Amino acid sequence: xTILTSPLGSxxxxxxxxxxxxxxRVDDHPDRAALIDGMTGRTLxxxxxxxxxxxxxGGLAETGFGKGDVLAIMAPNIPEYGVAFHAVALLxxxxxxxxxxxxxxxxxxxxxxxNAKYLVTIGMFLEVAQExxxxxxxxxxxxxxxxxxxxxxxxxxxxxxxxxxAPVNYDxxxxxxxxxxxxxxxxxxxxxxxRNLVANLAQAEPVLEMEPDGEVLVxxxxxxxxxxxxxxxxxxxxxxxxxxxxxxxxLELFLGVLEDYAVTRAYVVPPIVLAMAKHPxxxxxxxxxxxxxFSGAAPLGAEVSQEAAKRTGAQVVQGYxxxxxxxxxxxxxxxxxxxxxxxxxxxxxxxRIVDPxxxxxxxxxxxxxxxIRGPQVMKGYxxxxxxxxxxxxxxxxxxxxxxxxxxxxxxxxxxxxxxxxIKYKGxxxxxxELEALLLTHPSIADAAVIPVPDEEAGxxxxxxxxxxxxxxxxxxxxxxxxxxxxxxxxxxxxxxFIDVIPKSASGKILRRLLRxxxx
Numbered sequence: 001x002t003i004l005t006s007p008l009g010s011x012x013x014x015x016x017x018x019x020x021x022x023x024x025r026v027d028d029h030p031d032r033a034a035l036i037d038g039m040t041g042r043t044l045x046x047x048x049x050x051x052x053x054x055x056x057x058g059g060l061a062e063t064g065f066g067k068g069d070v071l072a073i074m075a076p077n078i079p080e081y082g083v084a085f086h087a088v089a090l091l092x093x094x095x096x097x098x099x100x101x102x103x104x105x106x107x108x109x110x111x112x113x114x115n116a117k118y119l120v121t122i123g124m125f126l127e128v129a130q131e132x133x134x135x136x137x138x139x140x141x142x143x144x145x146x147x148x149x150x151x152x153x154x155x156x157x158x159x160x161x162x163x164x165x166a167p168v169n170y171d172x173x174x175x176x177x178x179x180x181x182x183x184x185x186x187x188x189x190x191x192x193x194x195r196n197l198v199a200n201l202a203q204a205e206p207v208l209e210m211e212p213d214g215e216v217l218v219x220x221x222x223x224x225x226x227x228x229x230x231x232x233x234x235x236x237x238x239x240x241x242x243x244x245x246x247x248x249x250x251l252e253l254f255l256g257v258l259e260d261y262a263v264t265r266a267y268v269v270p271p272i273v274l275a276m277a278k279h280p281x282x283x284x285x286x287x288x289x290x291x292x293x294f295s296g297a298a299p300l301g302a303e304v305s306q307e308a309a310k311r312t313g314a315q316v317v318q319g320y321x322x323x324x325x326x327x328x329x330x331x332x333x334x335x336x337x338x339x340x341x342x343x344x345x346x347x348x349x350x351x352r353i354v355d356p357x358x359x360x361x362x363x364x365x366x367x368x369x370x371x372i373r374g375p376q377v378m379k380g381y382x383x384x385x386x387x388x389x390x391x392x393x394x395x396x397x398x399x400x401x402x403x404x405x406x407x408x409x410x411x412x413x414x415x416x417x418x419x420x421x422i423k424y425k426g427x428x429x430x431x432x433e434l435e436a437l438l439l440t441h442p443s444i445a446d447a448a449v450i451p452v453p454d455e456e457a458g459x460x461x462x463x464x465x466x467x468x469x470x471x472x473x474x475x476x477x478x479x480x481x482x483x484x485x486x487x488x489x490x491x492x493x494x495x496x497f498i499d500v501i502p503k504s505a506s507g508k509i510l511r512r513l514l515r516x517x518x519x
Contacts, residue, residue, distance in 0.1 A: 066091055074100045329346060
């Protein structure tokens with residue numbers, strides 16, 4: 001067995017909750033801006049953030065919310081997102097984060113599976129939230145903007161105050177429950193403990209190297225996704241940075257925020273790096289303060305990376321991680337980059353590269369499945385011991401499903417996915433969920449969904465359809481049908497009609513044959 005360790009040394013993991021870790025340095029810079037709404041300029045300083053967390057925790061406690069209860073947040077990036085998240089954590093509760101573009105059907109699954117007691121959203125998504133919450137255990141729907149027909153989130157900001165962390169077992173108690181798509185269908189709740197979150201932030205500090213006088217970061221990555229949640233909402237604030245929030249990505253607005261707020265670091269996904277590399281609009285903005293573009297969530301091509309660096313004057317560096325690893329396992333050290341590399345493994349992170357056929361460890365520059373063991377590996381999947389056992393073995397190794405290798409200098413590269421998930425703009429799209437949906441259409445006799453490469457999105461979901469000859473349908477009708485039932489990023493972008501879906505003797509779809517045919 002060949003166990004690879006980090007060249008970055010070791011770190012200490014403090015015995016604190018995620019909220020205690022977040023607020024550890026507030027008194028060093030109480031009047032510094034912590035969170036700024038990039039669209040309005042509305043600002044929470046570090047002391048105001050702490051005060052808001054304490055008062056919302058007090059308000060929640062008065063309603064009977066406490067240890068073990070679950071609060072769902074379905075909202076875009078705004079300063080109050082972090083307030084709600086950490087008020088819950090302070091009380092020993094659990095936050096489950098929901099993609100606000102989900103349909104009511106998708107939201108319902110998560111609310112039921114997570115057993116959410118409260119739901120916080122905004123007016124724009126209130127109708128979907130109300131439809132989804134019917135028939136669940138959700139007792140109250142709050143809105144950050146006080147939308148009619150809901151309870152204003154501000155109503156929790158009363159006189160009551162909780163400033164002490166409720167007793168929690170750092171290794172066992174779930175701080176956050178994000179949902180990760182799987183190839184076998186519906187998304188699964190990823191149980192991340194306080195220890196998972198705190199450990200990963202501590203592990204990442206040697207790589208982040210935040211300037212002590214305050215960096216400025218843009219938060220265009222959604223806080224409901226583990227990347228935006230941990231690296232920006234939690235990690236940046238824990239290190240004294242100012243985080244400028246954006247509700248969604250729009251290139252013109254994004255460039256305006258970079259210039260207006262003198263942003264020094266941008267954590268992004270490959271489609272944004274591509275835009276920075278190629279869109280003529282970039283030349284109209286002053287990006288002189290931007291030192292680094294950090295790309296994650298999907299592979300980034302070396303050529304695009306180099307082009308964006310040349311265009312912006314910023315270093316473009318990659319990292320790697322998964323929802324199940326809180327999320328970061330690998331990251332590039334500033335000034336030590338290699339095109340296409342995801343960098344080094346983080347401190348306290350053990351890695352094996354294993355041949356998926358033989359089970360033997362691979363050598364240098366040999367591709368195999370990446371296995372991870374470390375304090376950032378999740379506790380498991382909620383209500384799904386079988387799925388947990390499928391990916392975490394008896395020795396604690398998390399089998400990522402990604403294929404990669406290590407070079408002679410200790411840099412890692414991800415080259416392919418063993419799993420069948422489609423990565424659309426950094427979001428996970430499970431083929432099995434789309435196939436199950438397609439098969440409910442009366443015109444469809446059989447279906448298979450595969451990824452096809454796309455320069456902007458990374459991968460597009462493509463459906464191969466065997467039609468029912470008695471009930472004809474067009475490709476557009478099929479795409480429209482899917483669009484009515486799933487979030488935008490899961491929608492089928494290409495349809496091809498074929499006579500038969502290739503399958504193995506056991507009935508499994510032979511996606512490799514379809515991918516070869518598509519290529």
